[in-house]
Amino acid sequence: MHIKDLAERAGVTVRAVRYYESRGLITPRREPNGYRAYDDADVGVVREVRALLSLGMTAEETHPFVECLRAGNDRADVCPASLSAYRRRIAEVDARIAELTALRGQLTDLLVQAETYRTHEETA
Amino acid sequence: MHIKDLAERAGVTVRAVRYYESRGLITPRREPNGYRAYDDADVGVVREVRALLSLGMTAEETHPFVECLRAGNDRADVCPASLSAYRRRIAEVDARIAELTALRGQLTDLLVQAETYRTHEETA
């Protein structure tokens, strides 16, 4: 299977596939003419990477899942390292939500203060 | 006042001041030798910009506040446009929190599924 076929089956662009390779997520063998050659398992890998990226993970963070698949598992997330990666990501999201919530509080405080100032001291 | 003095008083780097200028947030007059010259009011502008950026606003979004200060107000957020900018930013933060919350839900679902799978089918 050539790169375009893989990309179509996995639902990504050819460019994306090459990008994943540059991040060390797929390593296709090469045909004598230099063309990349993929097998069916690679389709699953690319799909998994896509799914994880859409969950906000970085390419780097998808490594454990990819290795889990390559180890022969039918699910990418049954390995301990994958579970850890999920937990780390959840912790990141929680931290980000906490930051944004604090930020929201500061913004509403500022808004209320500014509105109050306008109401009471506008013509002072 | 030269750029380094302004930067020190406002608590930012010289580079940051020039960046704000490139974004149209400050427009110092020039001395005959080409040096930028600032007045005391500019210190307040730069501080305000810093504060708003740390609240997650973009340089673009700080414009109304800067204009409010330049209009002679002692507070940058008493102008209607500033209040609107606060509200827009709050809405953005809310939207982002909603996204992250949904994401968190997906992640915990996946985590639970993977853990369940491991517990019940590991040796199947």
Place this chain on the structure above:
DNA sequence: CTTGACCTTGACGCTGGGGTCAAGGTTTAC
């Protein structure tokens, strides 16, 4: 006169995940 501390504009680097040419080699189909 020279050092040193300023100042100027210009321009590349960084982070993520690719988009989008460029320029050229290969293979397939007619």
Place this chain on the structure above:
DNA sequence: GTAAACCTTGACCCCAGCGTCAAGGTCAAG
């Protein structure tokens, strides 16, 4: 034999907010 549809590597572009040189002008102190 040639056009279409592939494939290859290389490299610049995007977004934000600067950091960090580069190369050179200015100015006060000794």
